[in-house]
Amino acid sequence: MTHRLLPHRAAIVATVLLMLAVAAILLAMDRPPICACGTVKLWHGVVQSSENSQHLSDWYSPSHFIHGLIFYFFAWLLWTKWGIFGGKPERWALPIAVVIEAAWEIFENTPFIINRYREVTISWGYVGDSMINSLADIGWMIIGFVFAARVPWKVSAGIAVFFEIFTAWMIRDNLTLNVLMLVWPLDAIKQWQGMG
Template sequence: MMQRLSLRHYLMIGAAMIAVTAIVLLWMGRNPICTCGTVKLWVGEVNSSDNSQHISDWYSLSHIIHGFLFYGLLWLVARGRPVGLRLLLAIVVEAAWEIFENTDMVINRYREATIALGYTGDSVLNSVCDILFMVIGFFFASRAPLWLTILIAIVFELLAGYVIRDNLTLNVLMLVYPLDAIKAWQGGL
């Protein structure tokens, strides 16, 4: 019988997976940090060259929700597995998204289908922090009551929708099936 790993071991493996993701992103030509040469904790202006370049921004809320969703989905399909293993699976999915999101194909799709006209992709720092925000969401969902996790996800979606006219739901919709009316609303038209 295989011995279960401790949570510490799962976290170490997860950290290594995130480091590999950073290496892949660097290999892809992504900037390690913002080309402005500084590192900011928070960037609140979506339509700026600083967006998706620093530690956190309005889209960090979406990554926390990713953690909620991954925890819930993996609880449904793999609840008999250790939470550390489920976390590693969530990191794999989030890391794969961060790599895919920073391909020319997806960057160009964001530019043509959404309001992100000047989007150039994420810095490696931002991508790593996005994964860490997902991890925070995953751990929160693993400890909090379901009703609270759902309430916070709704509040995050409504808050981001109100403040920046974008959120996880709109982001997915506009990437998959762009609607001119939503694009106009997001652009303030």
């Protein structure tokens, strides 16, 4: 893959504006700006706690990094490999990826998804993300996207597999299991995750 999908200056400005819009939407949704504990931590590593998904990074940050790898791959397919849309829209791939990630962050903090997590995953006490965590999650996706733009695809694939295996080993959860349990929950996986 080439570096052609790296954003130009206008796309970077658009990305920053999108982040500000997400912050405004999350505040309008009454999401807390920071953790109710009153602190902002660089890392919080206890999954089953009231501070999970409240700080700048946690065990789910690798999943958002992988989102960036995946979004870059699909942007590369659409614009570089298949040549869809013509012209130079590929330079807008990053803000488009941010829109997709932001839509998930907003949807993830609706009562529907919060309750879904509580019902079918090991996140029994999940209350949604703080605003700073949601913005950091988008930031991790951006880091993954830019990383994928700068390294060979085999490196991106290897990192994604490593993160999936490592987080499954450490917390019995990862991007694959998270999506599976939201869409098609399996009791056997929920029991295995609850043993951690």
